[in-house]
Amino acid sequence: MIRSLYVRITATFLIIVLISIGVAFLFTNQMFKRDARGQLPNQLEQAIERIEQLYAVSEPASMKEFLEEMSNLQGLSIIAVSSANRLVSVGERSDAMVERLTYQQLASIFSGSTVRMEMFNREAGSPPLPPAIGRLVQFGGERWALFVQPDRFPQNSNFIWTAVTLLVTLLVVGGVLILVAARYLVRPLKMMTNAARRMSEGDFSVRLPARRGDELGELAEGMNKMALSLSQLEMMRQDFVSNVSHEIQSPLTSIGGFAEALRSGEVTEAERDRYISIIKQESMRLSRLSENLLNLASLDSQQHPFHPQPYRLDRQLRDVVLACEPQWIAKRQTVELLMEETVITADRDQLNQVWMNLLANSMKFTPEDGKIFFSLTGQDGFAVVRISDTGIGISEEDRERVFERFYKGDVSRDRSQGGSGLGLSIAQTIAHIHGGSIMLDPGADQLAGASFIIRLPFTPPA
DSSP states (O other): OOOOHHHHHHHHHHHHHHHHHHHHHHHHHHHHHHHHHHHHHHHHHHHHHHHHHHHHHHOOSOHHHHHHHHHHHHTEEEEEEETTOOEEEESTTHHHHHHHOOHHHHHHHHTTOOEEEOOOOOSTTOOOOOOEEEEEEEETTEEEEEEEEESSOOOOOOHHHHHHHHHHHHHHHHHHHHHHHHHHHHHHHHHHHHHHHHHHTTOOOOOOOOOOOSHHHHHHHHHHHHHHHHHHHHHHHHHHHHHHHHHHHHHHHHHHHHHHHHTOTTOOHHHHHHHHHHHHHHHHHHHHHHHHHHHHHHHHTTOSOOOOEEEEHHHHHHHHHHHTHHHHHHTTOEEEEEEOOOEEEEOHHHHHHHHHHHHHHHHHHSOTTOEEEEEEEEETTEEEEEEEESSSOOOGGGTTTTTSTTOOSSHHHHHHHTOOSOHHHHHHHHHHHTTOEEEEOTTSOTTSOOEEEEEEESSOOO
16 A cells, blocks of 8 residues: 555656556557558659659569569569560569469459559567559550569658657656646645634534655644644633633622622621622732732743752642641641652742632631641652542542633632632643642542542653
8 A cells, every 4th residue: 555645646657657658659550551551652653653754764674574673673572464475573572473363353453444453471479571452554555464562561651751650659658647637736725724724614514534654644633633633722712712701700790799799888887898809809809819810821821930059849738838827727737747858949939829829719618617738749740749638529520620720610619719720720730830630549449538539740841
């Protein structure tokens, strides 16, 4: 099976050239034979007329010597039979002509007809012999049946006509075959062009057949993957816009409603304080959402400030846990740390945001008297951090989407907790910037709390 487009094009070109040459040769050969055979009788009759005219002018004394001279001059084999049954034969094929001569042929000639005598080569595999032509002539005062046969087919055909015929045939046959081959080769390119145009217009449902095994098949498969990716990106964009609109609209509605309530003169002082507290809380929620969106946009732009420096990762994790101590103590939660002394080169501020987001999620979804576990080990050039808890866990249908922006497994619960669904997306982006990864622990039971594994290289890639 031909796998390469280069091989296909080369093979197609060679096949077209060979077919064109073969067809042109056969066609030109037939034309040449037709012209040669069609002109030969006329040429032989003209030769007979010249012989008759020369005899009348020269009036030779010997018929045999005269015919021998004509045979040598014109390359002909000649036999002449007089009305008195006198036979004169000259030339290398005259004996064969005498053997083929019949009484009926002589009678036809003396009656005024022109006779064609077919000649055959007795040697197997030899080329065919030219025919002989006989007609009535007048030598002096006597009538003769004169037969002439060329010693070989005439080679003085029009060379220019033959060459032109060959070239025109080559061009016509080659042009037709190239048009057919070009249509076959260009058809998938037209399909890809049409598919690209449809994708540029926003139609990402287009799919191309990718059954070919060459570069065009690989390109079609790549375009199918691109269309699928663009379709997924478009869905994510629509979900993103919808989620952002919803996340912004919800606190704005609360702020507007409670602000309108504050204008009422019947609001008590206690209610006023509560309304102001809610407005402030929703304003802070909007501020956090805006800050997270700006942070994500900065991280995605690949222009976010990145300042890696060596530092103790175990100390950073311990500091994060201590900074959040009031929150996990308020819920009577226990935080356990099992960490090795680990030095890593990374952006301290960015990773600090990762640990804060993960710890905040664990504290948020772990009930009172629950436990949160931190572990840090070195493995194959990576610092491996595992953060797990005894919270409500992550269901099977949510595990593949937890890192999507604004995705929430339980929307009502997350909103009550004040989350925006961006924390894990930010953590994943920062991990990728450092050349690492973040994932759910595949060996953890989804009903026994959440467990995340973060792998970070000791030294980030350049």
